[in-house]
Amino acid sequence: MAGHNPWPDEGNTGHIWDEDLRELDNPPPLWWMLSFYAGFIMIIFYTLYYPTIPLTNNSGEFTKGLTGWTAIEEYNEDFQVLKDWRVAKFADKEEQLAAMSVADILKDDDLRQYAVATSKVLFGDYCAACHGAGGAGNPSFPVLADDDWLWGGNIAQIEASIKNGRIGNMPAKGMMGNLTDEEIDSVTDYVIALSEGKANDASFAAGKAVYAKGMCLACHGPMGKPLAPAGAANLTDQVWRFSSDRQTIRNVIAHGVNVKKNGEYIEGTRQAIMPAFKERLPNADVNVKRLAVYTHQLGGGQ
Ligand code: HEC
Ligand code: HEC
Known part of the structure; x- marks a missing residue:
């Protein structure tokens, strides 16, 4: 290969392949050399300018660079710019939310949609733990996405529920607390019959009498449907606040809901408390309204 070089004067290195493929010995072009040296200069520049070299003492420290620049600071500054932009962009709408009543917000399509769109994260942070994602409910926490309202x-009413909280009260063993175990059993059967539309069957007459004796109707209405919303459950539908099995229903009747004695919950009573959010929510003046509008459109707002 090297012994025979048919092109001795062209400055090749003497390496020839496939008879005529030669390696030449030209100097690189000037532009290339300049970029090459510029690269070295940039390395020195970057090393001095930016945080670069980890220190060897395992402290997690590194050289800080001449200006103290860090990526996270730049990110935070950019993010702040974005936040300021959003605040400025939506300032009008936020002011309107603060100034208007929930009823008026609801009538204003644009504002209503804005309130709903800006509620999702808030609902996830403050409500979903109890009421489930999208208000779908959880055992012992009411569904918000239906038209069954306590x-x-x-x-x-929704705004008041969120702002001031709600505590349902149901006495144990009827209004006077004087129902016997037997009476509790028969009124339990009557309540189940109510939910199945069979309450008028003669076989539930005894339970119906207990329903009257225990004054259940004062809260649940004469036919198992509360006359006005004041926290008592509708007993005529298939929506159960706690559980649909007979034992749970009987327990509610026997031990009531949120029943306290000497400041302590009695054994077996159901605890059902909706906390007041006027102090819990940041920026509560606006956010309670926002969430009321959001909750209203989940499914069953009236
Ligand atoms: C710690 C659990 C908990 C959290 C958190 C919670 N709730 Fe409630 N909420 C309840 C309970 C329990 C009830 C039912 C009260 C009752 O039985 O009387 C309720 C009732 C309600 C009601 C009334 C429902 C009806 O049928 O009338 C609304 C509206 C409501 N919550 C909205 C919200 C919103 C909006 C949030 C978030 C800001 C929220 N809740 C956060 C537990 C919670
Ligand atoms: C002072 C009002 C009051 C009286 C009286 C009352 N209840 Fe209730 N009842 C409530 C409230 C409030 C709830 C709980 C609603 C909630 O927190 O979800 C409730 C819940 C229930 C539930 C559970 C419903 C469900 O969906 O899981 C049943 C069953 C029930 N009551 C039956 C009765 C019977 C039977 C009587 C009479 C012996 C009675 N209640 C008397 C207020 C009352």
Whole structure:
């Protein structure tokens, strides 16, 4: 290969393949050399300018660079710019939310949609733990995405539920607390019959009498449907606040809901408390309204 070089004067290295493929010995072009040296200069520049070299003492420290620049600071600054932009962009709408009543917000399509769109994260952070994602409910926590309301489903009632909280009260063993075990059994059967639309069957007459004796109707209405929303459950539908099995229903009747004695819950009573959010929510003046509008459109707002 090297012994025979048919092109001795062209400055090749003497390496020839496939008879005529030669390696030449030209200097690189000037532009290439300049970029090459510029690269070295940039390395020195970057090393001095930016945080670069980890220190060897395992402290997690590194050289800080001449300006103290860090990526996280730049990110935070950019993020702040974005936040400021959003605040400025939506300032009008936020002011309107603060100034208007929930009823008026509901009538204003644009504002209503804005309130709903900006509620999702808030609902996830403050409500979903109890009420489930999208208000789908959880055992012992009411569904918000249906039209079965304990405390009323118009926008003002929903707002009041969120703002001031709600505590349902049901006495144990009837209004006077004087129902016997037997009576509790028969009224339990009557309540189940109510939910199945069979309450008028003669076989539930005894339970019906207990329903009257225990004054259940004062809260649950004469036919198992509360006359006005004041926290009592509708007993005529298949929506159960706690559970649909007979034992749970009987327990509610026997031990009541949120029944306290000497400041302590009695054994077996159901605890059902909706906390007041006027102090828990950041920026509560606006956020309670926002969430009321959001909850109202989940499914059953009236
Ligand atoms: C710690 C659990 C908990 C959290 C958190 C919670 N709730 Fe409730 N909420 C309840 C309970 C329990 C009830 C039912 C009260 C009752 O039985 O009387 C309730 C009732 C309600 C009601 C009334 C429902 C009806 O049928 O009338 C609304 C509206 C409501 N919650 C909205 C919200 C919103 C919006 C949030 C978030 C800001 C929220 N809740 C956060 C537990 C919670
Ligand atoms: C002072 C009002 C009051 C009286 C009286 C009352 N209840 Fe209730 N009842 C309530 C409230 C409030 C709830 C709980 C609603 C909630 O927190 O979800 C409730 C819940 C229930 C439940 C559970 C419903 C469900 O969906 O899981 C049953 C069953 C029930 N009551 C039956 C009765 C019977 C039977 C009587 C009479 C012996 C009675 N209640 C008397 C207020 C009352």
